[in-house]
Every structure is written in C-alpha cells, then in structure tokens.
Amino acid sequence: MLVCSDINLFYGSSQALRGVSMTAEIGKVTCVLGRNGVGKTSLMRAIAGQVAPRSGSIVWKDKEITGMPAYARASSGVALVPQGREIFPLLTVEENLKSGFAALPAKERAISDEIYTLFPVLRSMLARRGGDLSGGQQQQLAIARALVMKPSLLVLDEPTEGIQPSIIKDIAHVIAHLRDMGGMAIVLVEQYFDFAKELADHFVVMDRGEVVLAGPPSDFAENDVRRHLTV
Template sequence: MLSVESIDLHYGAAQALKSVGFTAEPGQVTCVLGRNGVGKTSALRAIAGQQPVSAGVIRWEGEDISGLTPYKRARKGVALVPQGRDIFPLLSVRENLETGFSVLPRSQRKVPDAVFELFPVLKSMLSRRGGDLSGGQQQQLAIGRAIVMKPRLLLLDEPTEGIQPSIIKDIGRAITYLRNTGEMAIVLVEQYFEFARDLADRFAVMDRGEVVLSGAREDLEEEAVRTHLTV
C-alpha cells in the first residue's frame, strides 16, 4: 500500500503542498482531483522522487521511501506517466517501450502482451518514431512504457488532457483492466470529474496545496467535489 503522510513540499520559498495525505491500495484507483495549480502534479512528483519533500513521510509497501532517488523508487515498482507524456520523439515506438527495461532484470525484459492488447495501435506502429504519433497515441505509448516496467504502483498525471474522446475511452478501459488485475495500486490525477468518478475507488480533492476532501467513492458528495473543480 502507498501511504502519503502529511507531506510538505517547497519550490524555493513557495510552498506547494501543505500536510498532504492520502492512500492507495492494490486493486484500487485513488483519484486526486482539483483545479490547475493546486498541487496535484507536485504530489505525484513527490511520490516518484522527482521533488524532495520538506516534511512528512511517503511509505510504499511498509517502507519509508521519502529519501530514495527516482531510480531506486522505480526499482521498487513505482512508475510515473507524467503530464505531457515525455516520450522520446526520435526513438521508435519499440525503443520507447524498451526504455522501461532499465529497471528490470534481464530475464524479464520483454514487452508484455497486455500493452498491445490494451493499445493495439502501438503494435502496428513499432517502427515509427515517437514524435510522429498523434497526442493520443503518444499518451498510449507513455502508459505502455510504464506497464513494461511491471509496476506495483502506477502514477498517472492527467492522462486525458488534450486527448480525443475515443482514446479517452481506451485509456479508461486500460486503467480498469490494470486495477482489476489486483496487482497494482493506481493514483490518477485528474481535473475532469466524470472520468474520475467512473474509475476511482477513493478520492482526494485538493485546493491551494491541501487535501480538502477525501474518502471512499460512495462517501463523497458530487456537489461538494465540483465546488473545488470549477474556476
């Protein structure tokens, strides 16, 4: 289980997160909701180790990982699909997927069949450069690359941003499939309530760097959540 416990995060003198806490369990999706700029991405960066926390603890599978480098966290099964996707534009689709091998022992360095079952378009584009793909295809590639890492904790930062509706549905189905395997805890950062509502088992709603609402899906009132999503 992931346990984020009262973490603070600063960028210089500016405080981005204030005593933020939430959990994520295998076989469940925890959705972190909020407007742009409220600290959702900072929370994921803290979990992945890309930004150090100034207070609080991040525990993964019972271990305090707050001081570990991003690479060591990845070796422990933590995978981040960042906002903006960050694929390698000059590498082929196959090569982009194979960058996920870096945290795996040689005996496990194989692209899982599930990647192509979830995103069939990638199989037909293995030799194409990542930069030649559409935005939606790049998002599928970024998620596929994370799956290659065989993560036990998957962090998704606004995977629907700028994506056409048909691919949003594909991404939703992929998240549902990964959750239903029961092998992976998923943290999904979103600002679109409808997409999150259909996927999440738990919610944490953020505003101005703090978690202002949290709980199980059935316990949160839609109207209360939406007040923190409207501009």
C-alpha cells in the same frame, strides 16, 4: 499500500504542498482531483522521487521511500506517467517501450504481449518515431512504457489532457482492467469529474496545496467535489 503522511514541499520559498496525507491501496484506483495549480503534480512527483519534500514521509509496501532516489523507486515498482507524456520524440515506438527496461533486471527485459493487447495500435507502429504519433497515441505509448516496467504502483498524471474522446474511453478501459487484475495500486490525477467518478474507488480532492476532501465517492455529494474543480 502507499501511505503519504504530512507532506510539505517547497519550490524555493513557495510552498506547493501543505501537510498532505493520502493512501492508495493495491487493487483500487485513487483519484486526485483539483484545479490547475493546486499541487496535484507536485504530489505525484514527490511520490515518484522527482522532487524531495521538506518534511513528511512516503511509505510504499511498508518501506520508507521518502529519501529514495527516483531510479530506486522505479526498481521497487513505482511507475509515473507524467503530465505531457514526455515520450522520446526521436526514438521509435519500440525504443520508447524498451526505455522502460532500465528499471528491470536483465532477465525480465521483454515487452509482454499484454502491452499490445491493451494498446493494439502500438504493434503496428513499432518502427515509427514517437514524435510522429498523434497526441492520443503518444499517451497510449507513455502508459505502455510505464507498464513495461511491471509496476505495482502506477501513477498517472492527467492522462486525458488534450486527448480525443475515443482514446479517453480506451484509456478508461485499460485503467479499469489493470485495477480489476488486483495486483496494482493506481493513482490517477484528474480535473474532469465525469472521467474520475467512473473509475475512482477513493477520492483525494486538493485545493491550494492541501487535501480538502478524502474518502470513497459515496461519502460526498457530487457538488461538494465539483466546486473544487471549477474556476
């Protein structure tokens, strides 16, 4: 289980996270919801080790990782699919996928056939540059690159942003499949309630850097969640 406890995070004098606590269990999808600018991405970056909280703790599989660098977290099974995808536009699709090898021991550096089963379009595009792919294809590549790392904690920061509806459905099927396999904890950041409610086993709703609602979807009226998502 991932356990974040009382996370306070600052950028200079600006506080982005205020005493944030959350958990994410293996075999379940935890959806972090909220408007733009409420601290969702900051929380994901703190989990992945890209930014350091000023106080609080992050524990993964009973191990304190709060002070652990990002590369060490990746090697311990934490994979981040960042907002905006951040693929390498000048590298080929295959080279982008192989960049996930950095977190693996040499003997495990292979692209599983399951990657191409989940994202069949990538097999036919291995020699194409990442920057030549559509936005939806780049998002699939970003998720596939994270899966190459063989993670046990997958963090997805707004994977539906700017993506066409057909690929959103494909991504939802992939997330559901990964959850149902039972070996991975998935943290999914979303603004769109309809997408989140189809996948979420647990909601964490944020507003102004704080968690304002947390629990299984059945604990809340839909309107109680939606009012924290609308501008």
